[in-house]
Amino acid sequence: MTSPDYSIEQDAVAKGYFRIAGVDEVGRGPLAGPVVAAAVILNPDDIPEGLNDSKKLAAKKRAVLGAALHDRAEVAVAQASVAEIDEINILRASHLAMERAVAALDPPPDYLLIDGNMIPRDLALPAQAVVKGDAYSVSIAAASIVAKNWRDQLMVDLAQQHPGYGWETNAGYPSKQHKQALQNLGVTPHHRRSFKPVHNILYQE
Template sequence: MTLPSFDLETALRDRGHLRIAGVDEVGRGPLAGPVVAAAVILNPDDIPEGLNDSKKLTAKRRQALDKALREWAEIAIGEASVAEIDEHNILRASHIAMIRAVEALNPAPDYLLIDGNMIPRGLKIPSRAVVKGDAQSLSIAAASIIAKNWRDQVMVDLAQQHPGYGWDANAGYPTKQHREALQNLGVTPHHRRSFKPVHNILYQE
């Protein structure tokens, strides 16, 4: 398994950029809950070992890396709400979350490495979009871990308010349990009404 590296960041540092933030979001696919982004500036002298795309790590490993990152790196979180997802669309909402995460870093970064193939409109900082960035850049991988842990915890908290949907286990993704609960228990305020499975239940004939 090839791990992400610090090569992109090192090249940027050689060009004079010192505050390079990796940016990633999590939660585009779920039927419920917010979309969450994180922005992380790693300290080149103290990079936690084992950083990788959050999807390739166990929950226990993600928790340990999350703790290490909070100690050694600069991190910020941004969210876009279910209402914003329904108002704009999931892509724009995920970009709004990314912008909020970047703006929450203080002092501001001087360069952004953004996971994906698009740079969110409205960002004023020099940026590069990196396709499959969480598998290439340690800063983006770090952001993916922080964003995923944060969002998973949000969904665990929401699961206590709305039992039956399995959000503590499925994080709002459309598992069999979640889809059956939608049919049997109905739609909660935390469901994305613009998403087809939810929309279809609300507007069944």
């Protein structure tokens, strides 16, 4: 299995771009919590070793890499709320979080590498969509790590306020425990009402 590298970024450098941000989101699938995106501009001379798709890394490794990225790269994190997810749908909300993360980089990047097959419509910068980008681009892998660490910690914090759903371990994804708790404990303000398992409980006949 190949690890992500800096070759896509080098192609962009060859076109005259230098502030290249990898952009990725985490949290499309959960039943609860916001969708979170990160934008990361790596220093090509100081890239932390071991960057990879956040889903392929153990939590401890992700934490170490996340700290290194905050120290050695330019990092921005943003989210779209549960209310926004329910209002505009999860795909558009994930793009909104990406747009906000890019806007939070100061000074702005001049080129974007976006994980997935779509470029969010309100990004006015030159951009390239990279399918499975966190497996190919270290910048996108870095963004996936930062976004996952940030969102996982948020869900741990929310689990303190709403115990029983297992958010500290399932991060709001539809695990067996989470779905059982929805039946037994009901729907919290942090649940996505437009998602079928939640919607079905709210509107049971």
